[in-house]
Structures are given as C-alpha cells and as structure tokens.
Amino acid sequence: MTWNSWFSHGAPTAGFTGGPSIVSRNNAVCNIYVRGGDNALWQKAFFNGAWHPWGRHNDGAVLASEPALGSMGPNHEHIFVRGTDGAVWSKAWNGAGGWSGWFSHAAPVAGLTGGPAIVSRNNTVCNIYVRGGDNALWQRAFFNGSWHPWGRHNDGAVLASEPALGSMGANHEHVFVRGTDGAVWSKAWNGAGGWSGWFSHGAPAGGMIGGPTIVSRNSGVCNIYVRGTDNALWQKAYFDGSWHAWGRHDDGAVLASEPALGSMGPSHEHVFVRGTDSAVWSKAWSLVPTVILHLKVLTNPTSFTVDQMVASMRDVYASRGINVAVGSRETLDLPLLTDVDVSTCIMGTTTAEQNQLFANRNGVGANHVVAYFVRSTNPPGNGCAAHPAGRPGCVVSSTSSSWTLGHEIGHVLGLPHVSPSDRLMMGNGTWNITNPPPDLIDTERATMDTSPLTVNI
Amino acid sequence: MPVTMRDVRAVLDPDEVDYSAGARLGPEAFDYLLALVRDTDPGLAAKAAYLAGVIRGERSEEVVAAAAASEDALVRVAAASAAALLAPASASRVLNDLVVDQDSGVQKLALRSVPADPSPELRSRVREVSAGAAEPGLRAMADNVLRGLH
Ligand SMILES: [Zn+2]
Numbered sequence: 001m002t003w004n005s006w007f008s009h010g011a012p013t014a015g016f017t018g019g020p021s022i023v024s025r026n027n028a029v030c031n032i033y034v035r036g037g038d039n040a041l042w043q044k045a046f047f048n049g050a051w052h053p054w055g056r057h058n059d060g061a062v063l064a065s066e067p068a069l070g071s072m073g074p075n076h077e078h079i080f081v082r083g084t085d086g087a088v089w090s091k092a093w094n095g096a097g098g099w100s101g102w103f104s105h106a107a108p109v110a111g112l113t114g115g116p117a118i119v120s121r122n123n124t125v126c127n128i129y130v131r132g133g134d135n136a137l138w139q140r141a142f143f144n145g146s147w148h149p150w151g152r153h154n155d156g157a158v159l160a161s162e163p164a165l166g167s168m169g170a171n172h173e174h175v176f177v178r179g180t181d182g183a184v185w186s187k188a189w190n191g192a193g194g195w196s197g198w199f200s201h202g203a204p205a206g207g208m209i210g211g212p213t214i215v216s217r218n219s220g221v222c223n224i225y226v227r228g229t230d231n232a233l234w235q236k237a238y239f240d241g242s243w244h245a246w247g248r249h250d251d252g253a254v255l256a257s258e259p260a261l262g263s264m265g266p267s268h269e270h271v272f273v274r275g276t277d278s279a280v281w282s283k284a285w286s287l288v289p290t291v292i293l294h295l296k297v298l299t300n301p302t303s304f305t306v307d308q309m310v311a312s313m314r315d316v317y318a319s320r321g322i323n324v325a326v327g328s329r330e331t332l333d334l335p336l337l338t339d340v341d342v343s344t345c346i347m348g349t350t351t352a353e354q355n356q357l358f359a360n361r362n363g364v365g366a367n368h369v370v371a372y373f374v375r376s377t378n379p380p381g382n383g384c385a386a387h388p389a390g391r392p393g394c395v396v397s398s399t400s401s402s403w404t405l406g407h408e409i410g411h412v413l414g415l416p417h418v419s420p421s422d423r424l425m426m427g428n429g430t431w432n433i434t435n436p437p438p439d440l441i442d443t444e445r446a447t448m449d450t451s452p453l454t455v456n457i
Numbered sequence: 458m459p460v461t462m463r464d465v466r467a468v469l470d471p472d473e474v475d476y477s478a479g480a481r482l483g484p485e486a487f488d489y490l491l492a493l494v495r496d497t498d499p500g501l502a503a504k505a506a507y508l509a510g511v512i513r514g515e516r517s518e519e520v521v522a523a524a525a526a527s528e529d530a531l532v533r534v535a536a537a538s539a540a541a542l543l544a545p546a547s548a549s550r551v552l553n554d555l556v557v558d559q560d561s562g563v564q565k566l567a568l569r570s571v572p573a574d575p576s577p578e579l580r581s582r583v584r585e586v587s588a589g590a591a592e593p594g595l596r597a598m599a600d601n602v603l604r605g606l607h
Contacts, residue, residue, distance in 0.1 A: 302499075335561045335562065335592065336561060336562070336565050336592065336594045336595070338562055339531070339534045339562040339563075339565065339566060344477075345473045375530070375531050375534070375562060376503060376531040376534050376535070376562075378534065378535075378538045378566060379474065379476055379504075379507045379535075379538060380474065380500070380503035380504045380506075380507050380531075380534075380535045380538075381471075381472060381473045381474050381504070382471075382472040382473070382500065383472050383473070384473055385473075397500070398531065399498075399499055399500025399503070399531065400472070400500075401472075404472050407472055408472070427471055428467065428470055428471055429470030429471045429472055430472055431470060432470055
C-alpha cells in the first residue's frame with residue numbers, strides 16, 4: 001500500500017473558487033466538482049479508466065459555496081450547494097434519467113454559515129448538516145422516502161468550521177468539526193445508541209487552517225485530513241480499533257485549500273486539494289501498480305537531470321495510474337562501460353558489455369527495473385531497452401530527451417513503438433514529442449499493468 | 458527521390474536508431490551528415506558520424522574524421538566506433554589520434570576499431586597504449602589488439 005505521486009487535474013477554464021469536492025458512486029467512477037470562477041458548477045470525471053476534460057453545468061445555477069457531494073447507490077450521485085438566497089439547493093444524477101433540476105432545501109431558522117455537508121450511510125438515508133448562523137450544528141434528514149424539517153443539535157457545541165461527514169457502516173455516521181479551541185471534534189451516531197458525546201482529536205502540531213475532512217474506505221478505518229498551518233497535508237487515522245497520532249505528509253505538497261477525500265474501494269482512498277497553481281491536484285493511497293526503478297549513474301545526462309527524467313516518467317505513468325517508485329540510487333565508476341556496446345539493440349539479445357553492465361544489481365529486487373545512465377551507447381542512440389534475461393532494465397544515454405527514460409522502461413514493460421508523435425512510445429524519437437507530457441493509451445496501460453515488473457504495492 | 462535533411466533526421470531521430478535501414482540513404486546523405494557532425498547537438502552529431510561509417514561511401518572518412526576532431530568526447534566515441542566500418546587506410550588515419558585520446562571511452566572504441574593491417578604509425582600508438590595507459594582495462598585491450606595484428 002502506498003501513496004502515489006501528486007497528479008494535476010488542471011482547472012476549469014473559468015478557474016474555481018475554494019477547493020475541490022469529489023464523489024465516487026462506485027469503484028470505477030470518480031467525479032470532481034468545483035465552484036467555478038464564474039460561480040457555475042464545473043465537473044471533471046474519471047470513468048472507463050481515464051480522466052476526461054472539465055465540463056460546465058449550463059443549468060443557470062449560481063453557487064454561493066463549494067459543492068458537497070454524495071451518493072445513494074452505484075448509479076446515483078447528488079450535489080448540494082448554498083444558493084445566492086442563503087438556502088441549500090441540490091440536484092441529483094442517476095444512470096437512467098441523467099440530472100434532475102435543482103431543488104431547494106431552505107435553511108435552518110438561524111441561517112447557515114458557509115456551505116452544506118452531506119452523508120448517506122446507506123441507500124435510503126441522506127443527511128444534510130450545516131454550521132448554523134448560531135454556530136450550532138443543524139441537520140436535515142431524508143428517510144422513509146422524504147425530506148424532514150431542519151433540526152438543531154442542542155448539545156452546546158460551538159462550531160468553528162463547516163462540518164465534515166462520514167459513515168463507517170449502514171447504521172453509523174459521524175460528524176467532525178473544528179472547535180473554538182482549534183482542535184478537531186467529532187461525535188457519532190449509530191442505530192442502536194443514537195448520538196455519542198463530542199470527542200476531541202486534537203490538532204496537528206502548529207495547528208490547522210479551516211476545518212477537517214474525513215473518509216472511511218471501509219468499516220474498520222477512518223482518516224481525518226486537514227490543511228496544516230504549514231500548508232502541508234496532515235492526517236490522523238483510526239484503524240485497529242483506535243485513533244493514532246497526527247502525522248504530516250512530507251511530500252512537498254503545498255495546499256491552497258482544505259483537502260477533499262474519497263474512496264474507490266475498501267483498499268483505496270484519494271485526496272484532492274487546490275494547489276498553489278490554482279489547479280486541482282490529487283494523490284491516491286491504494287494497492288497501486290508500481291514500477292520500482294533503481295537508478296545507476298555512470299555519467300550524468302546533459303540536457304536534463306536524472307531527477308527531471310524520473311519526474312517526466314512519473315508524470316506520464318501517473319496519468320495512467322502507474323506509480324514509479326525509486327528503489328535506490330547509486331553512482332557507478334565504470335569508465336570503460338559508460339560508452340556501452342548495445343549492437344543492434346534488439347530485445348532478447350545482449351552484448352558482453354551489456355551483460356557486464358546489467359550485472360550491477362546491487363540492492364535491486366527480482367521484479368525491479370534498473371536504468372543505467374551512461375554517456376553513450378555504441379552505436380549511438382538515446383537509449384536501449386535490451387537486457388539480459390532476469391536482469392530487467394535499460395540504458396539511457398547522456399544525450400537523451402526527458403522522455404527517453406520512460407520510453408525505454410516502457411519497452412522493458414513490453415510496449416512496442418507506435419507512430420503518433422503525441423505518444424510516449426513514438427518510434428520517431430522522443431525529442432520530437434509534440435504535446436508534452438506524451439500519452440499512454442488503454443492497451444498500453446494494460447500491457448504495463450500485466451508485466452511482472454509492475455507490482456501492486 | 459533526392460535525399461533531404463528530413464530523410465536523414467527521420468533515420469537519426471529515433472531513440473534507438475536502425476542504422477542498417479539508414480544505410481539505404483546512400484552517399485547523397487553525406488552533406489547532411491557532415492552538417493550534423495559539425496552542429497552543436499552532440500547526440501545527433503554522434504549518430505550522424507556513425508551512419509556515415511555504415512553508408513560506406515567515398516566520403517565516409519571525411520565525415521568520420523570531422524567527428525574525430527570534435528571537442529565532445531561522445532562524438533569522438535562515435536567516430537572511433539565508426540572507424541571500424543572504414544577501409545583499413547582510412548581507419549588508420551582516423552584512429553591515429555583517437556587511440557591515444559585523453560578520454561578512456563574514446564580509446565576503448567578506437568582500440569576496438571583498429572584494422573588487422575594498420576598503418577605503422579597507428580601500430581606504434583597501440584603499442585604506446587599497451588605500455589603506458591593508466592587504465593589497466595585499456596592496456597589489456599591494446600595487448601589483445603597487438604596479438605591480433607598481421
Ligand atoms: Zn524505443
């Protein structure tokens with residue numbers, strides 16, 4: 001199990017206000033929704049194994065908050081927003097009928113601060129929660145086939161953020177908020193015992209900005225995520241029956257919004273945020289098909305650094321859900337192998353020098369791939385993926401493009417050349433790639449995923 | 458159809474170059490190859506130098522010799538390697554300096570390209586390497602070359 005790299009989803013052409021919201025109505029679909037810079041609802045969808053372009057909901061709606069998303073079944077999702085009238089509005093999508101019209105849920109008598117939050121603990125129930133104008137928690141419920149009036153939680157709680165909702169089972173839901181003390185507080189409801197009291201989860205060292213977000217990828221796990229005051233992602237996890245300490249994601253990400261969480265299966269969760277570039281970014285935790293790449297450097301490349309090449313490769317592979325993990329990095333002082341004989345560079349055939357070079361697998365596991373960064377190949381090429389049996393890897397010349405590494409490892413994973421110049425595997429030279437980052441297509445992704453060198457970790 | 462720079466680049470641009478297919482461009486490619494060898498892009502210059510050898514024409518030596526004079530060691534590596542494809546007299550001329558190049562990678566490829574019947578000058582330079590190269594691997598290679606000479 002691992003976090004893959006952050007991946008950009010871009011932004012609507014109109015830009016967007018605040019942070020993203022997401023929902024997965026089943027394990028094959030994920031939708032990102034944002035309040036556009038034009039206050040319309042914008043959506044970007046993942047289905048058929050790929051992300052599709054941003055689209056605008058041209059239904060006249062004017063949003064006065066970020067949207068809140070939920071699902072009441074594998075073919076249903078609905079979206080809740082604050083309207084310009086200060087009421088909560090929603091519309092729903094289902095596989096048979098498409099989108100409904102917008103429908104008003106009015107507002108608590110005290111009004112509401114910010115936008116709504118929703119949760120469906122099963123396919124027959126939906127609850128809207130808001131931070132009231134009185135800073136109390138307010139709730140409006142759908143059950144027995146209809147919506148019921150707004151009600152106030154008269155438990156003395158004073159909210160300092162919008163609530164965040166989650167469920168760990170068909171008869172459980174819990175609500176998380178920021179308290180006036182800057183800590184995360186939660187309380188839970190279950191069918192047998194009703195509501196618990198409020199319980200403090202503390203806060204990351206240094207505190208947090210805004211409110212919490214939560215996700216339960218299965219009934220035994222719950223994760224709280226917040227944007228720390230250091231703008232890093234912070235997490236506090238519940239598993240094995242108890243809550244664990246706050247931890248910081250030291251991945252360099254700088255958040256410009258609260259995170260939005262989702263899950264596409266019991267072993268998967270992903271987090272979406274607004275980046276400092278005003279795009280939506282996400283990363284996922286799951287059993288991710290991963291290429292474990294070891295870097296062995298005889299001569300550093302001249303046009304790009306090794307790190308830039310790895311980043312370029314990650315960019316392309318991540319666009320198809322394949323993670324690239326760097327297993328190790330080593331400098332090899334082999335001056336008589338840095339212009340390595342590759343002969344005709346045909347897969348399955350190697351020269352004595354290739355055999356010698358690829359014998360350097362210090363710290364490399366059996367299913368791991370090695371990239372040897374050499375000065376040149378002989379005859380001259382940008383790289384070569386031919387390798388001795390049982391020693392998977394490639395060589396990359398110092399004159400290679402930033403895409404050569406990903407291209408050669410693509411060969412190692414079983415990909416042949418293709419003609420279009422917008423593809424990673426284009427046979428006419430990766431220096432000539434026309435729409436960086438280049439593409440991998442469905443069948444290529446399948447081939448890579450099937451390779452024993454792509455391991456699910 | 459006359460050969461154009463576009464045809465030459467179509468052969469040399471791929472990450473993995475198919476030189477035997479590229480040989481079909483024939484002698485008309487030499488002007489372009491010479492231009493690429495003299496260009497500032499060492500990756501293309503190296504590929505062009507090697508293709509000039511593979512084409513095996515009257516101007517092969519001219520292009521390979523231009524590469525041998527490059528300031529960039531990896532272009533000289535390609536020249537040293539391409540020398541193996543030249544006629545023995547041409548190869549000897551190109552390799553004279555390359556076998557004693559200051560770069561051990563260039564020397565390695567140059568030693569490997571020494572023809573079986575080298576010029577006396579080249580033969581004596583191989584002996585120099587055998588006797589005095591800092592890199593033991595190069596001395597061993599030079600010894601090997603000397604044993605194989607006619
Ligand atoms: Zn290739």
